[in-house]
Amino acid sequence: xxxxxxxxxxxxxxxxxxxxxxxxxxxxxxxxxxxxxxxxxxxxxxxxxxxxxxxxxxxxxxxxxxxxxxxxxxxxxxxxxxxxxxxxxxxxxxxxxxxxxxxxxxxxxxxxx
Numbered sequence: 001x002x003x004x005x006x007x008x009x010x011x012x013x014x015x016x017x018x019x020x021x022x023x024x025x026x027x028x029x030x031x032x033x034x035x036x037x038x039x040x041x042x043x044x045x046x047x048x049x050x051x052x053x054x055x056x057x058x059x060x061x062x063x064x065x066x067x068x069x070x071x072x073x074x075x076x077x078x079x080x081x082x083x084x085x086x087x088x089x090x091x092x093x094x095x096x097x098x099x100x101x102x103x104x105x106x107x108x109x110x111x112x113x
Contacts, residue, residue, distance in 0.1 A: 077097060
């Protein structure tokens with residue numbers, strides 16, 4: 001009888017998020033529902049660039065959608081050319097974090113399985 005909740009349980013309907021870097025096209029898959037991106041070694045997605053803050057932003061999967069949240073970064077989070085604090089992401093969105101540029105791709109739930 002183990003009544004302990006499952007650690008790392010994925011939210012219902014979870015699907016990974018794919019971020020494609022510009023230039024070059026290298027893809028980064030966000031595989032967890034709550035991921036911090038920054039240059040600090042303890043970040044889930046480490047981007048050791050001088051204009052990316054130590055804890056720059058968070059990607060959160062909630063209610064079937066991916067949000068990006070600025071964590072008080074110096075250079076901000078820009079989505080489709082506008083600086084944002086929090087916004088829901090859609091396929092085709094363009095993210096800029098300092099000099100780091102990423103295009104958002106949303107793999108289908110079937111492709112993620």
